[in-house]
Amino acid sequence: MHDALPTTGLIAYRKAMEAAGIAISIMLRVPAPLRSVADQLVRAASSVPANLAEGHGRSGRDRLQHWRIAYGSAKEADTHLRLLLAAGALEAASARRALALFDEVRAMTWRLLHP
Secondary structure, eight states: OOOSSOOOOOHHHHHHHHHHHHHHHHHTTOOGGGHHHHHHHHHHHHHHHHHHHHHHTOOHHHHHHHHHHHHHHHHHHHHHHHHHHHTTOSOHHHHHHHHHHHHHHHHHHHHHHOO
């Protein structure tokens, strides 16, 4: 994913942007009966890079809180992706790529929270 205006040097942020971009693009093809799950996926996926970026600009407990939210949102996005994948509503290769990226983001965010 091309990042014309990077807001942070965090690798986790760049991976989160890529994962969110994939998740949002594949969710556009989700059938109407599963649209509410897809909408939740968009909210969770977009929350990950947003909170990583905001936390990077903060300090102390405020920083950690944003990173905790990013971690939780990455777990939530993972769950929604897995549900939609299990329902056969997503293209499998793209969904697996997004899942792998969100896993990497969670690992990196965990290390930010537990240095």
